[in-house]
Amino acid sequence: xxxxxxLSFSDIGFQxxxxxxxDNEPNINSNYQFYYPSPKAPDQIFSGESIAFISNSIYKFKxxxxxxxxxxxxxxxxxxxxxxxxxxxxxxxxxxxxDQIEWELKTTLPGDLKDYKISxxxxxxxxxxxSAVVVAIKKELLVKLKYVADENKSTIKNVxxxxxxxxxxxxxxxxxxEDKNFAFLKVNKNILEYHFFCGKQYFLSQIDSLxxxxxxxEEVVLELTHERYKNISxxxxxxxxxxPFELYLYGSSLNEEIFNVxxxxxxxxxxxxxxxxxxxxxxxxxxxxxxxxx
Numbered sequence: 001x002x003x004x005x006x007l008s009f010s011d012i013g014f015q016x017x018x019x020x021x022x023d024n025e026p027n028i029n030s031n032y033q034f035y036y037p038s039p040k041a042p043d044q045i046f047s048g049e050s051i052a053f054i055s056n057s058i059y060k061f062k063x064x065x066x067x068x069x070x071x072x073x074x075x076x077x078x079x080x081x082x083x084x085x086x087x088x089x090x091x092x093x094x095x096x097x098x099d100q101i102e103w104e105l106k107t108t109l110p111g112d113l114k115d116y117k118i119s120x121x122x123x124x125x126x127x128x129x130x131s132a133v134v135v136a137i138k139k140e141l142l143v144k145l146k147y148v149a150d151e152n153k154s155t156i157k158n159v160x161x162x163x164x165x166x167x168x169x170x171x172x173x174x175x176x177x178e179d180k181n182f183a184f185l186k187v188n189k190n191i192l193e194y195h196f197f198c199g200k201q202y203f204l205s206q207i208d209s210l211x212x213x214x215x216x217x218e219e220v221v222l223e224l225t226h227e228r229y230k231n232i233s234x235x236x237x238x239x240x241x242x243x244p245f246e247l248y249l250y251g252s253s254l255n256e257e258i259f260n261v262x263x264x265x266x267x268x269x270x271x272x273x274x275x276x277x278x279x280x281x282x283x284x285x286x287x288x289x290x291x292x293x294x
Contacts, residue, residue, distance in 0.1 A: 003070035008288035010252040017289045055148045071157035075165035075288040078205045082136040165291030167202045172294040187251035218261040248273040250284040
């Protein structure tokens with residue numbers, strides 16, 4: 001049997017699933033949410049202080065639960081990478097695709113291309129061209145993750161962006177069908193993340209800051225989500241399809257008040273994102289972590 005600690009991240013802490021897998025489907029053994037001493041700005045989730053907290057928390061968890069041998073699987077916030085869709089002529093060979101990807105990344109990425117780990121995902125052919133989603137993650141961040149693994153005498157099994165961990169989750173779950181479009185809203189303390197899927201394939205991610213001032217959070221979340229839905233629905237209708245949307249909510253700062261306001265205030269179906277046979281009723285907090293092992 002193999003033990004994997006699957007991690008996802010928010011601005012108030014990180015989520016850990018202890019998953020045990022063998023010849024069959026992976027099974028969730030336990031879950032825990034670790035809270036930072038104070039909320040983190042979106043660009044400080046993997047600061048030196050945060051990395052030390054993450055590493056020490058994993059050490060405490062493995063010690064308290066008597067787990068000696070395990071690997072780590074990460075679902076990183078999408079804003080810690082550059083995601084770009086690149087198109088090629090249908091007859092492009094591997095070298096031509098590589099050259100096209102490098103040329104496009106050099107025009108958009110800050111710094112030197114050699115400082116990034118490049119992954120090519122979701123290659124597909126259209127009627128007149130082929131395309132792929134290209135993900136560039138700074139190697140500096142991967143070094144920090146390796147430090148966490150080394151400090152805990154572990155290895156890294158997977159590193160996903162959370163948007164693609166969600167794609168794994170959708171592909172694995174029969175409740176999501178190809179003839180619908182899906183929006184996933186991650187509710188953090190100070191930010192909202194939106195992940196949009198055309199059927200079961202990733203399309204786009206966006207982020208909003210929650211500048212509340214004197215307004216209540218539920219009102220702001222509804223307003224921002226309505227605007228995002230209106231814009232993405234128009235975009236899908238013009239370029240992809242007119243299939244209906246469903247909205248799924250998750251995240252460490254999601255509560256019943258936000259859920260009810262969105263369910264009442266939006267014109268599309270609104271549900272919690274769920275994990276089958278989860279040991280508690282807080283499965284919506286761990287969806288990204290779960291998707292990192294599927």
